[in-house]
Amino acid sequence: MLTTVAAGRVFDYSYCIGMYGMSGQGFWSPQDFAFGSDGVIYVISRGVEEIGQRITRVTWDHEFLGQFGANGSGDGQFIWPRSLDLDQAGNVYASDDYLHRISVFDSEGGFLSAWGEAGSGDGQLNGPSGIAFDSNDNLFVVDSHNSRVQEFTKEGKFLGKWGSQGTGDGELNMPWGICVDREDNVYVADWKNNRVQKFTPDGKFLVKFCGNDKGVGDLHGPTGVAVDSEGDVYVTDWGNHRLQVYGPDGKFVTTLVGDAQQPSPWTQTYIDANPDIIKARRRADLEPEWRFHRPVAVNVDSQDRIVILESYRHRLQIYNKEKEYEEHSLNL
Amino acid sequence: MPHQEDIALMAHLMRRAGFGAHREELEARVAKGYEATVEELLHPEEQPAIDEDILYRFFPGYEGALGPPINQAEWVYRMINTSRPLEEKMALFWHQLFATGNSKVDNPPELTQQIAMFREHGLGSFRDLLVELAKSPAMIYWLDNNGNHADAINENWGRELMELFALGVGNYSEDDIKEASRAFTGWTIAPKIPRNPLGRFYWNFEYKPEDHDDGEKHFLGHTGNFNGEDIIDILVDQPASPKFLSRHLYNFFVADEPQVPAWDITPPGDPAAIEMLVNAYVESNYDIRSMLRVLFNSDFFKNARFARVKSPAELVVGTARMAGNYNAPRPGFNMLAMECNWQGQELLNPPSVESWHTGPEWIDGGALVRRVNYAANLMGNIDLPGIKSVIARIKAQGNLPPADLVAACLDAIGPLDVSEATHGELLAQAQDGGELRWDTEEDQTKSEQRIGILLSLISASRDYQFA
Numbered sequence: 001m002l003t004t005v006a007a008g009r010v011f012d013y014s015y016c017i018g019m020y021g022m023s024g025q026g027f028w029s030p031q032d033f034a035f036g037s038d039g040v041i042y043v044i045s046r047g048v049e050e051i052g053q054r055i056t057r058v059t060w061d062h063e064f065l066g067q068f069g070a071n072g073s074g075d076g077q078f079i080w081p082r083s084l085d086l087d088q089a090g091n092v093y094a095s096d097d098y099l100h101r102i103s104v105f106d107s108e109g110g111f112l113s114a115w116g117e118a119g120s121g122d123g124q125l126n127g128p129s130g131i132a133f134d135s136n137d138n139l140f141v142v143d144s145h146n147s148r149v150q151e152f153t154k155e156g157k158f159l160g161k162w163g164s165q166g167t168g169d170g171e172l173n174m175p176w177g178i179c180v181d182r183e184d185n186v187y188v189a190d191w192k193n194n195r196v197q198k199f200t201p202d203g204k205f206l207v208k209f210c211g212n213d214k215g216v217g218d219l220h221g222p223t224g225v226a227v228d229s230e231g232d233v234y235v236t237d238w239g240n241h242r243l244q245v246y247g248p249d250g251k252f253v254t255t256l257v258g259d260a261q262q263p264s265p266w267t268q269t270y271i272d273a274n275p276d277i278i279k280a281r282r283r284a285d286l287e288p289e290w291r292f293h294r295p296v297a298v299n300v301d302s303q304d305r306i307v308i309l310e311s312y313r314h315r316l317q318i319y320n321k322e323k324e325y326e327e328h329s330l331n332l
Numbered sequence: 333m334p335h336q337e338d339i340a341l342m343a344h345l346m347r348r349a350g351f352g353a354h355r356e357e358l359e360a361r362v363a364k365g366y367e368a369t370v371e372e373l374l375h376p377e378e379q380p381a382i383d384e385d386i387l388y389r390f391f392p393g394y395e396g397a398l399g400p401p402i403n404q405a406e407w408v409y410r411m412i413n414t415s416r417p418l419e420e421k422m423a424l425f426w427h428q429l430f431a432t433g434n435s436k437v438d439n440p441p442e443l444t445q446q447i448a449m450f451r452e453h454g455l456g457s458f459r460d461l462l463v464e465l466a467k468s469p470a471m472i473y474w475l476d477n478n479g480n481h482a483d484a485i486n487e488n489w490g491r492e493l494m495e496l497f498a499l500g501v502g503n504y505s506e507d508d509i510k511e512a513s514r515a516f517t518g519w520t521i522a523p524k525i526p527r528n529p530l531g532r533f534y535w536n537f538e539y540k541p542e543d544h545d546d547g548e549k550h551f552l553g554h555t556g557n558f559n560g561e562d563i564i565d566i567l568v569d570q571p572a573s574p575k576f577l578s579r580h581l582y583n584f585f586v587a588d589e590p591q592v593p594a595w596d597i598t599p600p601g602d603p604a605a606i607e608m609l610v611n612a613y614v615e616s617n618y619d620i621r622s623m624l625r626v627l628f629n630s631d632f633f634k635n636a637r638f639a640r641v642k643s644p645a646e647l648v649v650g651t652a653r654m655a656g657n658y659n660a661p662r663p664g665f666n667m668l669a670m671e672c673n674w675q676g677q678e679l680l681n682p683p684s685v686e687s688w689h690t691g692p693e694w695i696d697g698g699a700l701v702r703r704v705n706y707a708a709n710l711m712g713n714i715d716l717p718g719i720k721s722v723i724a725r726i727k728a729q730g731n732l733p734p735a736d737l738v739a740a741c742l743d744a745i746g747p748l749d750v751s752e753a754t755h756g757e758l759l760a761q762a763q764d765g766g767e768l769r770w771d772t773e774e775d776q777t778k779s780e781q782r783i784g785i786l787l788s789l790i791s792a793s794r795d796y797q798f799a
Binding site: 019020021026028029031046047048049050052079080097098176191192221239263266267270271276277280281283284285286288289293294296311312313314315 | 385388389390391392393394395396397398402405523524525526528529530531533662663664665666
């Protein structure tokens with residue numbers, strides 16, 4: 001279904017961006033993305049072993065603007081790039097869960113600084129995963145192997161922490177993604193506990209998102225989380241290859257499974273250049289290509305466009321949350 | 333304290349049924365008992381599987397790997413970190429026997445699917461395994477069964493099924509090949525979305541009745557309107573089938589046999605052992621687990637220590653497990669995979685459907701240098717956790733004269749039997765430093781380094797090349 005209507009909401013599939021690329025135009029096992037100014041989207045690629053690690057700059061209308069970062073442990077390099085976010089000045093912050101550090105770049109990709117130290121003490125990191133800025137331009141970092149969230153200034157000064165290993169409310173098990181809503185509440189994808197938890201800015205547990213006791217709305221290994229202007233919560237259900245949508249109270253709303261029936265322009269160019277591939281595609285059931293495979297991160301922009309990043313398919317799928325939708329006649 | 337002989341026997345079992353074990357694990361297994369350990373190994377489903385969520389969280393590119401060595405690295409990760417060593421060893425066994433290569437298939441994820449099938453069915457019925465193999469898309473493509481049509485047969489799969497997978501040369505006729513091929517017409521692969529630029533898509537087995545030859549067939553003395561499964565039913569009941577399979581199991585788990593192409597003219601080294609395995613096959617209705625139970629509990633197995641040359645995968649994985657630096661996701665598994673390649677065993681890409689030549693043929697001048705350099709570098713690295721553990725064990729024995737130091741090192745990473753010549757070289761090296769002492773900080777630093785050098789030398793020895 002290109003349009004999904006559920007519980008008074010309408011989600012309308014729009015288009016997709018991206019394709020596989022070891023370098024240049026394309027992404028490779030992308031893990032996270034963030035919106036910049038002037039229609040720029042930053043996408044961080046994990047690559048494989050020593051190749052493919054980078055941050056790509058691309059526009060909403062498919063223009064490849066360039067890339068920065070490479071494999072290595074030097075300034076501006078990555079071993080296991082994981083997550084990124086932008087501060088209010090447009091600088092790009094990226095986590096590396098092997099090097100246990102946050103690297104900082106200007107909006108064009110020029111390296112500015114890096115901070116972070118391996119360990120489990122205050123301010124130290126063990127496998128930093130998702131990162132997200134709050135309205136004060138402080139950075140929340142999911143300190144995954146330490147089962148906690150830490151808050152830092154932009155310069156890396158430790159401000160606070162919460163969370164510990166466990167399965168109870170407020171406890172975490174290998175958390176992955178994170179987002180901050182308009183009230184600075186914090187949502188954490190509690191990966192191994194198969195749920196998302198919502199906290200106040202100072203870490204007080206508020207509500208969890210994990211489906212009901214009949215399995216409706218379940219999560220398996222949630223990775224990314226985002227909140228729209230109406231408080232609806234979107235979770236990339238990585239292990240089940242779908243996007244789960246919840247209301248602000250944690251009640252399950254609906255599932256999106258991916259609808260990229262039309263290849264992105266980059267992908268279409270590749271197909272058009274290969275007659276054998278055109279031929280093969282005409283014989284195949286293309287539906288698996290439309291669907292999410294390892295959705296890993298989600299963001300919602302100021303217009304409530306919902307953008308989902310797929311690690312396995314190396315692309316972004318974009319849905320609009322329609323506010324003025326009129327129900328069609330059922331007897332058409 | 334467990335008896336030294338029990339430890340040595342358990343180490344032998346774990347080298348063969350797995351990829352070796354640390355001393356701590358050996359002691360725990362000896363406490364559990366040999367036969368109980370065999371049962372545990374034979375029932376991998378009772379141990380936790382590799383956590384694939386962890387694997388793909390940290391190595392997202394391993395899932396649906398686009399090409400080697402990434403798919404090879406994924407398997408090496410599993411071999412090192414599995415809690416089900418025999419399951420993984422059997423996957424390697426079947427991969428060696430049912431050799432399917434990326435050089436032609438050019439589809440790493442599909443080969444990985446085939447290995448997963450070996451994990452699932454590798455200890456069950458030989459008959460069921462052959463059926464799964466016949467449906468494996470990688471195998472169908474590898475041996476051209478997608479080109480085997482009702483009105484124009486392709487004999488490749490039918491021939492190799494008998495020659496290399498189930499019977500061995502001399503146990504079937506050219507007519508049997510044709511008839512078997514007719515029975516497998518219509519066993520093919522459904523069209524799939526081509527690779528790139530959106531990653532890989534998997535093949536699916538497809539049976540096309542309209543492309544199947546429904547006529548009567550005459551196969552190995554049987555007549556009927558056979559389909560593929562009927563052919564396999566007949567094959568597994570042939571007397572040649574358990575003999576052929578038993579010899580492969582013996583060659584892989586017990587002692588090096590001549591290369592497979594010589595089997596029709598060279599009898600097995602231990603015919604009585606083969607007979608025992610054949611009997612287990614017949615009595616258990618083709619059950620691989622039952623054959624292996626007999627094998628691991630037999631005297632011929634227990635007495636065959638260091639009778640096989642380690643394959644590159646065994647050497648690379650076993651050494652990495654011992655050194656203990658790869659027991660969680662980290663960069664570098666691709667280099668371990670490449671190491672196997674450089675030593676002559678490209679996992680998921682055997683040289684042909686006849687597979688690798690094994691035993692002494694694993695080793696030539698170039699391969700030996702790679703084997704020695706790889707093992708010596710890891711085993712001599714005293715910063716690695718596994719080597720630190722070895723050092724701690726030796727340190728607990730206090731100050732040691734050179735001969736005891738050599739014995740302690742051989743014991744800690746084996747126990748390993750070495751020749752007189754090797755022992756002499758090791759002793760000469762140990763004597764250079766005199767007594768191993770731990771009295772001062774300087775002594776400790778020096779002793780740790782000396783142990784590292786000795787371990788390095790041991791792993792560079794001829795004796796270390798044997799399992």
